[in-house]
Amino acid sequence: MDADYVLKQDHLREEIHVANFDGMPVFVMPKGGFRRKYAEIIINYGSNDNAFILPDENTRVEVPPGIAHFLEHKMFEKQWGDAFSAFAEIGASANAYTGNNHTSYVFWTLDNFDKALKILFEVVFEPYFTEQTVEKEQGIIAQEIRMYDDQPSARLLRETLQALYWHHPVRLDIAGTEESIRKITKELLYLCHTNFYRPSNASLFVAGDFDPREIFDVVADLVSNFTLPRGAAPKRLRPEEPEGVRGDAEVFLPVPTPLVQVGWKDVPAKGSGEALVRQEIATSVLLDVIFGKSSPFFTRVYEKGLVDDINYSYEAWPDYAFALLGAESPEPERLCDLVHEEIQRLLSEGIGRPDFERIKKAALGRYVSLFDAFDLIGETQAHLYQVGLDVFSYGEILKGLSMEEVSSRLKALDPNHSVRVIVKNPNAKKAR
Amino acid sequence: MTQGIVRDDEFKTFEIEPGITFRYLPVSKWKTLSIDVFCKVPITRERVTALALIPRLARRGTVNLPTLRDLSRSLEQMYGASMNTDARKIGPVQVLRFGMDLPSPEFLDPAAFGTLDGVNLGKALSFVWDVVTRPYLENDAYPLDRFEVEREEHRRDILAIINNRPHYATVRLVEELSKGDPRGLPAWGILEDLDTLDPRKTWDIWRETLSRCSVSIYAVGEGAEECGEILTRSKLFFPEPRVSDRLWDIHEELEAPPLPPGILRSTEELPGEQTILCMAFYTGVTEKDPRLPALLFFDGILGGFPHSKLFRTVREREGLAYFADTVPNTWRGLVLAIAGLDGKKISSAEALILEQVDSMKRGEITREEIENTRAGLLRRYRSESDSQEALIRRFLTQEVLGGPASEEEIISGILKVTKDDIVEVSQKAELKAVYVLDARKGDG
Numbered sequence: 001m002d003a004d005y006v007l008k009q010d011h012l013r014e015e016i017h018v019a020n021f022d023g024m025p026v027f028v029m030p031k032g033g034f035r036r037k038y039a040e041i042i043i044n045y046g047s048n049d050n051a052f053i054l055p056d057e058n059t060r061v062e063v064p065p066g067i068a069h070f071l072e073h074k075m076f077e078k079q080w081g082d083a084f085s086a087f088a089e090i091g092a093s094a095n096a097y098t099g100n101n102h103t104s105y106v107f108w109t110l111d112n113f114d115k116a117l118k119i120l121f122e123v124v125f126e127p128y129f130t131e132q133t134v135e136k137e138q139g140i141i142a143q144e145i146r147m148y149d150d151q152p153s154a155r156l157l158r159e160t161l162q163a164l165y166w167h168h169p170v171r172l173d174i175a176g177t178e179e180s181i182r183k184i185t186k187e188l189l190y191l192c193h194t195n196f197y198r199p200s201n202a203s204l205f206v207a208g209d210f211d212p213r214e215i216f217d218v219v220a221d222l223v224s225n226f227t228l229p230r231g232a233a234p235k236r237l238r239p240e241e242p243e244g245v246r247g248d249a250e251v252f253l254p255v256p257t258p259l260v261q262v263g264w265k266d267v268p269a270k271g272s273g274e275a276l277v278r279q280e281i282a283t284s285v286l287l288d289v290i291f292g293k294s295s296p297f298f299t300r301v302y303e304k305g306l307v308d309d310i311n312y313s314y315e316a317w318p319d320y321a322f323a324l325l326g327a328e329s330p331e332p333e334r335l336c337d338l339v340h341e342e343i344q345r346l347l348s349e350g351i352g353r354p355d356f357e358r359i360k361k362a363a364l365g366r367y368v369s370l371f372d373a374f375d376l377i378g379e380t381q382a383h384l385y386q387v388g389l390d391v392f393s394y395g396e397i398l399k400g401l402s403m404e405e406v407s408s409r410l411k412a413l414d415p416n417h418s419v420r421v422i423v424k425n426p427n428a429k430k431a432r
Numbered sequence: 433m434t435q436g437i438v439r440d441d442e443f444k445t446f447e448i449e450p451g452i453t454f455r456y457l458p459v460s461k462w463k464t465l466s467i468d469v470f471c472k473v474p475i476t477r478e479r480v481t482a483l484a485l486i487p488r489l490a491r492r493g494t495v496n497l498p499t500l501r502d503l504s505r506s507l508e509q510m511y512g513a514s515m516n517t518d519a520r521k522i523g524p525v526q527v528l529r530f531g532m533d534l535p536s537p538e539f540l541d542p543a544a545f546g547t548l549d550g551v552n553l554g555k556a557l558s559f560v561w562d563v564v565t566r567p568y569l570e571n572d573a574y575p576l577d578r579f580e581v582e583r584e585e586h587r588r589d590i591l592a593i594i595n596n597r598p599h600y601a602t603v604r605l606v607e608e609l610s611k612g613d614p615r616g617l618p619a620w621g622i623l624e625d626l627d628t629l630d631p632r633k634t635w636d637i638w639r640e641t642l643s644r645c646s647v648s649i650y651a652v653g654e655g656a657e658e659c660g661e662i663l664t665r666s667k668l669f670f671p672e673p674r675v676s677d678r679l680w681d682i683h684e685e686l687e688a689p690p691l692p693p694g695i696l697r698s699t700e701e702l703p704g705e706q707t708i709l710c711m712a713f714y715t716g717v718t719e720k721d722p723r724l725p726a727l728l729f730f731d732g733i734l735g736g737f738p739h740s741k742l743f744r745t746v747r748e749r750e751g752l753a754y755f756a757d758t759v760p761n762t763w764r765g766l767v768l769a770i771a772g773l774d775g776k777k778i779s780s781a782e783a784l785i786l787e788q789v790d791s792m793k794r795g796e797i798t799r800e801e802i803e804n805t806r807a808g809l810l811r812r813y814r815s816e817s818d819s820q821e822a823l824i825r826r827f828l829t830q831e832v833l834g835g836p837a838s839e840e841e842i843i844s845g846i847l848k849v850t851k852d853d854i855v856e857v858s859q860k861a862e863l864k865a866v867y868v869l870d871a872r873k874g875d876g
Contacts (some may be wrong), residue, residue, distance in 0.1 A: 010540060011540065011541040012539050012541075013539065031461070033459070033460075033461035034461060034818050035814060035815055035817060035818055036815045036818045040460075055875060082739075082744075082748065083736035084739055084743075085738075085739045085800075085804065088737060088738065088804035088807060089737040089800070089803070089804055090807070090809070091807035091808070091810065091811050093737075093811060094738075108815070109811065110810075110811055110814055112749065130518070136748075136751040136753075137751070139751030139752070140747060140748075140751050140753070140754055141754070143706065143752075143753050143754040143773065143774070144754035145705075146705035146706040146772070146774075147705075147706050147755070147772050148755055149585070149704070149705040149706070150597055150704040150705050150706050150871070151595070151597075152595050153595070153598070179699065253704075254594070254702060254703060254704070255592075255595060256588065256591035256592055256594065256595075257588045257591065257592060292504070293500065293501075294501055294504035294505045294508055295501075296501070298500075298501075298504075299499065299500060299501045299828045302500060302581070303577070303581065305580075305581045305584055305585070306482060308585040308588065308589070319544055321596035326591065330588075342806065357508065358505065358508045359508065361508065361509070361511060361512070362507070362508040362511060362512030363512060363514030364511065364512070364513025364540070364541075364544055365510075365535040365540065366512040368463050368464075368511075368536075368539045368540060369463050369464050369512075369533070369535050370462060370463075371463050371539075372462050372463050395541075399541070399543075399544045428694065
């Protein structure tokens with residue numbers, strides 16, 4: 001069958017063919033010359049969705065933190081056996097990821113694409129949980145949680161989100177805690193699966209060297225052979241979140257050099273999805289201008305031996321938004337002070353036009369490179385589709401970005417809405 | 433100078449001058465052009481630490497772009513090109529990499545930029561070559577302040593390996609197995625030796641290295657062929673002239689260091705939540721051994737895939753670990769098994785891993801395990817042609833260690849492996865070391 005419509009970008013020489021099946025959008029990106037074939041089912045359900053109202057019953061439900069991730073683990077176990085082995089038998093490799101707002105199931109293969117896609121549908125849409133397998137998974141995930149607990153950078157991120165947010169579930173670990181996952185039962189898993197894993201709450205992204213029409217035929221076939229639940233996913237509930245932050249924090253781990261992160265709590269743009277995406281792009285470019293390797297700030301702190309590298313990012317979702325800046329630094333407090341001083345300076349002096357133009361040019365170039373990464377394109381497309389945009393409109397927004405728009409985002413970096421979190425060595429503390 | 437046999441099923445190759453090879457793949461399916469210069473140096477205690485600093489010092493500035501900021505701005509002007517420099521190790525050879533990924537101009541939208549100025553392959557190549565050979569110097573040495581900062585950052589980098597516990601465990605295990613042998617030194621050098629370096633000595637070592645090391649330049653993507661034309665037209669600059677008969681032969685000494693007798697046991701305490709268990713099995717099968725494909729099956733069936741024995745027993749059946757994998761080291765003929773566990777479960781996990789190896793020695797390998805591994809290995813190697821990085825890595829490894837490089841050769845090797853071949857390699861597998869990074873003690 002043919003696509004409902006085709007998204008195109010002439011300069012990039014890329015196309016995305018789109019069709020809809022039972023409310024599930026299917027995106028096919030033909031990639032001539034590539035051997036790998038890639039598919040990803042993205043469910044709009046993540047670790048933040050711990051409280052919701054069931055669509056039919058109007059009942060409010062609260063589930064233990066970490067359940068979306070637990071569910072992702074359990075979807076690979078089937079009555080007929082282990083889905084990883086089923087993928088392996090036909091030469092495919094599979095994986096899955098849980099984020100704050102999404103859960104993704106992916107495979108890549110060279111041959112047997114149709115068969116692999118069928119297994120992926122089974123993985124995602126045919127749950128099979130038993131008390132015994134749920135109990136066993138609790139042990140595995142407990143080890144996963146401990147593994148992240150031992151990773152300074154993972155701890156830093158979690159502690160920063162906890163320092164920024166009072167109640168919003170983004171502050172919780174995606175995997176939950178050892179305590180919270182003990183409360184997960186097979187009944188709760190079925191409840192979450194039935195309500196969120198439905199075509200109207202999912203999308204499928206496919207990339208590889210093939211004819212999109214053939215893919216749509218395969219999907220049409222699969223959709224007619226699976227019993228997929230209709231209707232919308234539950235309404236998610238979010239607790240009231242105050243505007244202010246909770247406060248700074250310190251974590252003690254055996255790290256050779258302290259790690260530091262500054263977090264800023266921002267207010268997401270209201271109105272349209274496009275406004276939110278513009279906010280995200282403009283703030284990301286701003287962070288690049290201020291803290292990127294070509295900035296005077298970076299040179300200054302680098303030459304003082306305060307940092308080797310600075311990582312920064314910005315996220316905006318309909319219900320929350322934040323910016324992060326992290327580094328390894330022998331003098332974390334001083335670095336934080338310099339970060340805030342630099343923002344104050346720019347608030348009074350403004351950002352330079354040549355800097356803005358150069359960074360924008362680089363961002364447009366990097367946007368082109370994005371199209372070599374099937375997974376990034378898939379996730380970006382799925383995310384943008386939800387707000388009524390697509391991966392090419394992202395490029396268009398970037399192209400039209402003005403310096404005024406970027407400058408106006410300085411307000412997102414207000415020190416009054418910021419926290420600093422430091423991971424340091426407990427022995428270093430004693431020595432002092 | 434002996435060069436490894438170069439098979440050019442994928443890459444086209446020519447020698448620019450003795451010891452300098454250009455290999456390119458002009459394929460336009462990617463949106464970026466990848467340019468990499470690799471300098472290959474036989475590892476020695478005297479050089480390793482100084483050379484490990486070079487990728488850092490190189491990023492600080494060149495004669496034409498003296499500061500970090502100048503370099504960064506220049507990359508941004510080239511439409512967000514990225515520069516990557518690092519020191520790695522292939523067998524007993526330290527390999528310094530100076531690379532650039534450049535968005536291919538033909539995919540850029542001129543309307544977005546006014547004009548597409550500044551996209552010029554000659555400029556990109558000079559940029560990379562300057563980074564390699566023309567660092568910004570003062571009085572024939574790296575500027576002291578820069579040198580001090582980079583040395584300190586490098587020291588922190590080495591110390592920070594411990595932040596990734598599973599990685600640290602494998603590093604420590606290999607270190608224990610290589611004690612005292614320079615061939616076993618890590619690519620990042622030796623912490624204590626950092627203090628013996630100074631800006632002039634470091635530059636002298638690099639200048640001499642440049643005049644004697646073997647260099648491979650790779651270009652993959654749209655424009656790769658043009659890179660070759662530019663390189664042949666221009667005379668490559670070196671701070672010290674290269675003389676053919678003084679060039680180092682990286683193939684002279686490729687043997688891996690001998691392993692100590694018996695089973696080495698080592699435990700280190702590091703307070704935390706999860707204990708790491710790392711075990712080394714020696715098979716003796718290395719890169720040039722005809723049994724190499726069977727070694728890949730041994731590794732794959734034991735712990736290389738989610739359908740492997742370790743994943744299915746240690747993780748899925750017993751629920752002991754979140755990760756329980758293996759990685760082959762084909763230079764040393766080793767397979768390393770690694771798992772993150774509750775500290776109380778270390779001995780049962782060790783016994784379980786040993787039991788899996790023993791079962792393979794007894795021939796307890798199902799047809800399904802073999803065929804799933806075959807499918808997995810075929811996918812892994814065949815899909816390398818989609819990744820610029822994977823292709824370069826494979827051919828570079830072959831340049832140093834020999835062994836198969838062409839896809840056809842690798843695939844036909846994998847297709848031929850039988851159960852008997854895998855059992856034969858399994859039976860050679862001998863436990864040589866157990867390393868535990870114990871998170872329990874010191875908890876107070």
